[in-house]
Amino acid sequence: MKQFGGSAFFIDRSDINTDEIIPAKYLTEITKRALQPHLLEDLILDGKEFDSKAPDFQAAEVLVTRSNFGCGSSREHAVWALEVNGINVVIGESFARIFRQNMFNCGILAIELAKADIDQLFKLTKNGGAVKIAVDLQQDTVTAEGGQGGSVECAFTMNAFDKELVAAGGWLAYADQKY
Amino acid sequence: MGQTIAEKIFAAHLRDTPALGSMVLDIDVVMCHEITTPIAIMDLMEKGMDRVFNPSKIKAVIDHVTPAKDSKTAMQAKIMRDWARRHDIKDFFDVGRNGVCHALFPEKGFIRPGNTVIMGDSHTCTHGAFGAFAAGVGTTDLEVGILKGVCAFRKPETMKIEITGTLPKGVYAKDVILNIIKQLTVNGATDKVMEFCGPVVEAMNMSSRMTLCNMAVEAGATSGICLPDRTTAEYLWPFIQGDYASLEAATEAFRKWHSDTDAVYAGTLTIDVSTLKPQVTHGYKPDQVKDINEMAGTKIDQVYIGSCTNGRIEDIRAAASILKGRAIANSVRGILTPATPAIYSQALDEGLIKVFMDAGFCVLNPTCGACLGMSSGVLAEGEACASTTNRNFNGRMGKGGMVHLMSPLSAAAAAVTGEITDPAQFLN
Numbered sequence: 001m002k003q004f005g006g007s008a009f010f011i012d013r014s015d016i017n018t019d020e021i022i023p024a025k026y027l028t029e030i031t032k033r034a035l036q037p038h039l040l041e042d043l044i045l046d047g048k049e050f051d052s053k054a055p056d057f058q059a060a061e062v063l064v065t066r067s068n069f070g071c072g073s074s075r076e077h078a079v080w081a082l083e084v085n086g087i088n089v090v091i092g093e094s095f096a097r098i099f100r101q102n103m104f105n106c107g108i109l110a111i112e113l114a115k116a117d118i119d120q121l122f123k124l125t126k127n128g129g130a131v132k133i134a135v136d137l138q139q140d141t142v143t144a145e146g147g148q149g150g151s152v153e154c155a156f157t158m159n160a161f162d163k164e165l166v167a168a169g170g171w172l173a174y175a176d177q178k179y
Numbered sequence: 180m181g182q183t184i185a186e187k188i189f190a191a192h193l194r195d196t197p198a199l200g201s202m203v204l205d206i207d208v209v210m211c212h213e214i215t216t217p218i219a220i221m222d223l224m225e226k227g228m229d230r231v232f233n234p235s236k237i238k239a240v241i242d243h244v245t246p247a248k249d250s251k252t253a254m255q256a257k258i259m260r261d262w263a264r265r266h267d268i269k270d271f272f273d274v275g276r277n278g279v280c281h282a283l284f285p286e287k288g289f290i291r292p293g294n295t296v297i298m299g300d301s302h303t304c305t306h307g308a309f310g311a312f313a314a315g316v317g318t319t320d321l322e323v324g325i326l327k328g329v330c331a332f333r334k335p336e337t338m339k340i341e342i343t344g345t346l347p348k349g350v351y352a353k354d355v356i357l358n359i360i361k362q363l364t365v366n367g368a369t370d371k372v373m374e375f376c377g378p379v380v381e382a383m384n385m386s387s388r389m390t391l392c393n394m395a396v397e398a399g400a401t402s403g404i405c406l407p408d409r410t411t412a413e414y415l416w417p418f419i420q421g422d423y424a425s426l427e428a429a430t431e432a433f434r435k436w437h438s439d440t441d442a443v444y445a446g447t448l449t450i451d452v453s454t455l456k457p458q459v460t461h462g463y464k465p466d467q468v469k470d471i472n473e474m475a476g477t478k479i480d481q482v483y484i485g486s487c488t489n490g491r492i493e494d495i496r497a498a499a500s501i502l503k504g505r506a507i508a509n510s511v512r513g514i515l516t517p518a519t520p521a522i523y524s525q526a527l528d529e530g531l532i533k534v535f536m537d538a539g540f541c542v543l544n545p546t547c548g549a550c551l552g553m554s555s556g557v558l559a560e561g562e563a564c565a566s567t568t569n570r571n572f573n574g575r576m577g578k579g580g581m582v583h584l585m586s587p588l589s590a591a592a593a594a595v596t597g598e599i600t601d602p603a604q605f606l607n
C-alpha cells in the first residue's frame with residue numbers, strides 16, 4: 001500500500017471551511033492541477049493573512065489542525081487542492097462529514113486524534129525545526145519526530161471501510177469493481 | 180426497537196454493509212449542477228466510464244453562474260449541456276428554465292417521501308423537508324452516483340429537534356434555524372440527521388420546512404428531515420394524483436415514513452419559539468448568532484434576497500410586505516433573485532416585482548448569484564451585506580466582505596434603513 005506521511009505543517013485553528021481551503025472563484029477550473037497555487041490563499045489566522053507561499057507550507061505533506069476541518073461547501077476541490085500540493089494526510093480532532101468522505105474517496109487520509117494527542121503534536125513544534133510524521137496503517141499509529149528532538153506516538157481508530165477505500169485507490173475504483 | 184424515519188429509509192435502500200457502521204445505499208435521485216458535475220463528467224470520460232446508471236433518475240441544472248459570465252463558466256455549462264444530450268437526460272434545465280437547484284427540483288415534484296437523494300452540493304439536505312434522506316456529497320461520490328446509482332455513508336444517528344410554542348409575529352423559519360445552529364454550534368450535529376418535529380414544524384408550509392432543512396449542514400449534519408404529512412401531500416399533489424385515490428390516501432401512505440414512537444435518538448433539542456426574536460449572524464461562522472436588536476445600527480451596503488434558503492415566493496411576499504410603499508436607503512444596493520422562473524413569474528403576477536423595483540431593488544434572473552460570490556453582487560473589501568442566504572464565511576460573497584445572515588423580513592427592514600434593524604417596527 002501507498003506510504004502516508006512526511007513533513008508536517010501545523011495550523012492552529014478550528015472550523016477551517018472549504019471556502020478557505022479553496023475559494024469559490026476557482027471552482028470554474030476543470031483540472032485539479034489548476035488549483036495548485038490557490039490552496040488556503042485567503043485564510044486569515046489570528047487576524048493576519050496566511051502566507052500560503054511560505055517554504056515550510058510548500059514543503060508540507062501532512063497537515064495538522066484542530067477540530068471540524070473542511071466544514072461548509074461539499075467541493076471536492078478542497079481535497080484536490082491538498083492533493084496537488086503533495087499533502088496526503090490531514091490530522092485533526094474532527095472533520096466535517098463530506099470533507100472526510102471526500103478524502104477517503106480520493107484514497108488519502110483524514111485521521112482523527114484525541115484533543116490531548118493533538119496538543120502533544122502541537123507541542124513538538126515549540127522548539128522549532130521541521131516535524132516529520134509517519135502513519136502506520138497496520139498498527140493504526142501516527143509517529144511524529146520533532147526537528148529538535150522529541151517524539152510522540154498516538155493511536156487512532158479508522159473505519160474498516162475507509163481503509164478499504166484507501167487500499168483500492170479510492171471509491172470510484174472500489175465501486176466500479178463491486179457494484 | 181423502533182426506527183426513526185432516516186433508519187426506515189436506510190433499511191429500504193440498503194445495498195451493502197461494507198463494514199460495521201458503514202452502508203451503501205441505492206439512490207433514487209442524483210442531482211447535478213454545473214459547478215461540481217463537469218469535472219466529474221471529464222474524469223469519467225478520461226477513465227472511459229462515460230455512462231449513467233439511469234437517465235430518468237438524474238436531474239441536472241445550470242444554476243450557480245447563469246447565464247455564463249465568462250469563457251470558463253460557459254465551458255462548464257457546455258460540458259453539462261452536451262452530457263445531458265448525450266445521455267438523454269430529459270430533466271435538464273438550461274437558461275430560461277433554470278433556477279437554484281434546491282428550489283427548482285422540489286417545485287418539479289422530483290422528491291418524494293422515503294427517497295434517497297444525493298448531489299454534489301452541501302445544501303442538498305434541503306430536500307429532507309419532503310421526508311427524504313438527502314445529502315450533499317463530493318465529486319467522487321457524485322461520479323459513483325451517476326455511474327452506479329449508489330452512495331456510501333457512515334450510518335448517521337438521528338437527533339431530534341423539537342420545535343414548540345407559537346412563532347411570534349415577524350419571526351420566521353430562518354430565525355428558528357439560526358437559533359438552533361447557535362445552540363448546536365457548527366459541528367454539533369456532525370454525522371447526525373436532524374429530525375425537525377413538533378407543533379411548529381407541523382404548522383409550517385413546505386417553504387419554511389425547506390428553510391429549516393437547508394441549514395442543517397451548517398450545524399454539520401448529514402441531513403435534515405421532516406415527517407411527510409398532509410402539507411407534503413398537498414404540495415406534491417399535482418405530481419402524485421395518479422398514484423393515490425385522494426389527498427387523505429396519500430397522507431395516510433406517507434405515514435409509513437414516520438418515526439416510530441419508540442425510536443431511539445442520539446439526543447433531543449427542544450426549542451420553544453414563543454419568545455424568539457429575529458436572529459442575525461455577526462461573524463464568519465453560521466453559529467455566531469445574536470438577537471437582531473443586539474446588532475441594530477450595523478451599517479449595511481448591500482441587501483440580498485434570494486438563494487435556496489430564502490428565495491421562494493413566501494420569502495418574496497414577506498420582504499414585499501415591508502418594502503411596499505417604501506424606498507430603500509440611498510446608501511444601500513438592493514438585489515432580489517427569485518430562486519426559480521415559476522417563483523419569478525408568480526411574483527410578477529402578484530405585483531411583488533413592481534414593489535421591489537419601486538423600492539429601488541435590482542431584480543435578477545433566477546441563479547445562485549451573489550450567494551457564493553461568483554457573480555451578480557460580489558462585495559468589495561470592507562462592505563457588509565444583509566443576506567437571506569445560508570453562509571457567512573469569510574470571503575463567501577467576495578474577499579473582505581461581511582455577510583449577515585437573516586430572514587427576508589429582516590433583510591427588507593435593513594434595506595429600508597441602511598442598517599441592521601428589527602423588522603418589528605415595520606409590522607402593524
Ligand code: SF4
Binds near residue numbers: 243487488550568
Ligand atoms: S443558492 Fe447558495 S447555498 Fe444555495 S445552492 Fe446556490 S450557491 Fe449553494
